[in-house]
Amino acid sequence: MSGSLSPSALSRLLGAWNLGAAPAYRELADVVRLLVLDGRVPLEVALPSERALAATLGVSRTTVTAAYSLLREQGFLSSGQGSRGRTCIPQAGPRGSRGGGVRANLSGAPGLAVPDGILDLAYASLPASGEVVHRAFASALTELPAMLPGFGYDALGVHALREAIAGHYSAAGVPTTARQVLVTSGAQHALNIVLRTLAGRSDKVLVEHPSYPNAIDAIRAAGCRLVPVAMPAAHAETRSGARPGWDLEAIETALMQQRPAMAYVVPDFHNPTGRLMPDSQRRRLVRAAASAGTVLVVDETLRELNLDGAVSTPLAAFSPAVVSIGSLSKSHWAGLRTGWIRAEESLIQRFAAARTTMDLGGPVVEQLAAAHLVNALAEPLPARLASLRENRDALLDLIAERLPGWEAERPDGGLSVWCRLPAPISTALAVVAPDFGIRLAAGPRFGTGGAFEHHLRVPFTLPPEQLETAVAALRSAQDRLEASPQLRRDLGTPPAAAIA
Ligand SMILES: Cc1ncc(COP(=O)(O)O)c(C=O)c1O
Incomplete structure (x- = not known):
């Protein structure tokens, strides 16, 4: 991200920053720091000049100078040229280096x-299932020579991995062929491919509210309009022992009234609430999306992290039109950067075409290793x-x-x-x-x-x-x-x- 922030834009973001509880320069620095950490002020953006910001905020230039100095000292503002430092995040140096603590x-x-x-x-992620992952790579290396005569480009993914993923869906009750699978560099990559293919700028995309932040950002970055549908609050209902689930009535209404191009849902297990959507709600959701002409995109990244052994049917079992996204990031390791899309064959062809505008395929050794992992998915x-x-x-x-x-x-x-x-x-x-x-x-x-x-x-x-x-x-x-x-x-x- 680059660019600059005007004094009035920063002033709007600051809101009522100077309540007088501390010296003004410190309050100003605290709130700017908060805005940067929260992502409301992007990184690498030039803050307004001291003079302009002082004039807009109605404070002395000394106040802004002192606030900017503090932010520089704290590592939130680069030195930049002249007084127009850019926002940044403190870098962790080696232990004992300058800026420790x-x-x-x-x-x-x-x-x-x-x-x-x-x-x-801030991250909900685990270290690798180390031994299992290491063993898969050792096997992949022995298989590599057979792949070397090829070009190494494959926008759909290495066949052995696509077969393994298809087998995994088929075993879960969703008959799938390798032609219905595209391998991606993780679920986030998969979502971006799906967005690029199915959702044009200004198209509406229904999301659960709350939802996974990187998905929200990807949908926004695609220029789509979010249609957030509230997840029922837990605090009232859990006391009565009922599981709060999803508000299917609200989702049905939003689908019928807004007719979004796409709906992005995380039914197993919803991030951030960890809820599992009951099958009865899955059936209704698939029906409502079909009536509205909305493509249902289901993110199953967390599906294997089933803590209480509850049984649920993959959403794709209810309709061939469902687009499923999966990943090894949570079951095995995010460092594998391996995920996939499962959909109808004609859609997979369109996804592959869209993918080649971003990259030309995934790394082969990783995919060979991932095939071993998917073939024994439950092992770790x-x-x-x-x-x-x-x-x-x-x-x-x-x-x-x-x-x-x-x-x-x-x-x-x-x-x-x-x-x-x-x-x-x-x-x-x-x-x-x-x-x-x-x-x-x-x-x-x-x-x-x-x-x-x-x-x-x-x-x-x-x-x-x-x-x-x-x-x-x-x-x-x-x-x-x-x-x-x-x-x-x-x-x-x-x-x-x-x-x-
Ligand atoms: C719901 C959901 N989707 C996607 C991702 C990102 O997955 P990947 O690492 O495969 O890109 C995560 C990671 O936390 C997630 O929780």
């Missing part, structure tokens, strides 16, 4: 290593699920004990707990969190229009001892906010954010 530990961009001492609660799962169940229970207990006022929804599967907070402090919590040794993804990243300030997704990917430290840190962060009302302000509606 909490400030150097802040990282907010996807893929940045999280330095020692910081617990990452018992161990993975056992530790996830233990982590989930530990996290729920810790939240109940240490964070009174938080309402945590017990997930059926997936990697995280969606919590309702006692106050709209999610973004503010994410801002102060690194000072307490944790990194958070604020609730509004999971929705549109600034929703979910009352919510936080807390992954249970860390072992219980680290979860205990993390929950203690959440408590300290919350206590800090209670003592610092200036950090709890409502910053208004965030614009499209580009940071995961």
Whole structure:
């Protein structure tokens, strides 16, 4: 991202920033830092000149100069040319290098290593099922020589992997041939291919609200208009013991009234709530999408993380028109960067054509290894699920004990707990969190229009001892906010954010 932010745009984003609870320069720096961390101010954007911003905000130039100096010192503003520094995120240097301590530990961009001492609660991801993955690569290397005489380009994917994925769907009750499978570099890549093929600029795309932040960003980046449909709140219903599920009536109404080109859903297990859609709702959803002429795109990235062994039917079993997206990122390792699309053969051909505008195929060794992994998909799962169940229970207990006022929804599967907070402090919590040794993804990243300030997704990917430290840190962060009302302000509606 590059470009510049006008003084008036920054002023709008800042809102009522100077409440007088601290020196003005510090309040200004705090709120800009919050906006950068939350993605409301993109990275690599030039902030307004000191003079222009001072004039727009009605403060002295010294205030803006001091705020910018503080942001530079904290690593949120590059030195840049002249006074127009660009927004950035502090880089973690080697231990003991300049900028150590909490400030150097802040990282907010996807893929940045999280330095020692910081617990990452922004990512819901696991380390590799190491031995299983390593063995698959060893086998792949022995198979590689047979592939070397070929060109190595294959927009659809290596045949052995497509066969394996097709076999996996067929075994799950969705008869599938290799011609109905396209291999991708992960589920996010798959979604982008589907969007490029099926959704034009300004087309409507229905999403659950909340939903997976990178999917929301991809849909926005494709120029589509989001049609968010609220997931029923858990806090009222879980007390009565009922599972909250999806609001099918609201989805049916939105489909009929808005006629979106596409609907993106995560029924197994919904990110961030961890819910599993019951089969009765799946049937209704497929029927409603068909009547509205909407292509149903189902993201099954988390499907294998079935913590309680609940039985559900893949959505594609209800209609051949369903487009399914899958991935090895959660069952095995995100570092494999291997996912897929399963759809009708004619659509797969269109996806392959769209894909070649982005890349010409995936790496062969990875796909050969992935074929082994898919052929024995369940192999790493018992161990993975056992530790996830233990982590989930530990996290729920810790939240109940240490964070009174938080309402945590017990997930059926997936990697995280969606919590309702006692106050709209999610973004503010994410801002102060690194000072307490944790990194958070604020609730509004999971929705549109600034929703979910009352919510936080807390992954249970860390072992219980680290979860205990993390929950203690959440408590300290919350206590800090209670003592610092200036950090709890409502910053208004965030614009499209580009940071995961
Ligand atoms: C629902 C959902 N879809 C897609 C992804 C991204 O998957 P991949 O790593 O395969 O691109 C994730 C990762 O968290 C996810 O939770």
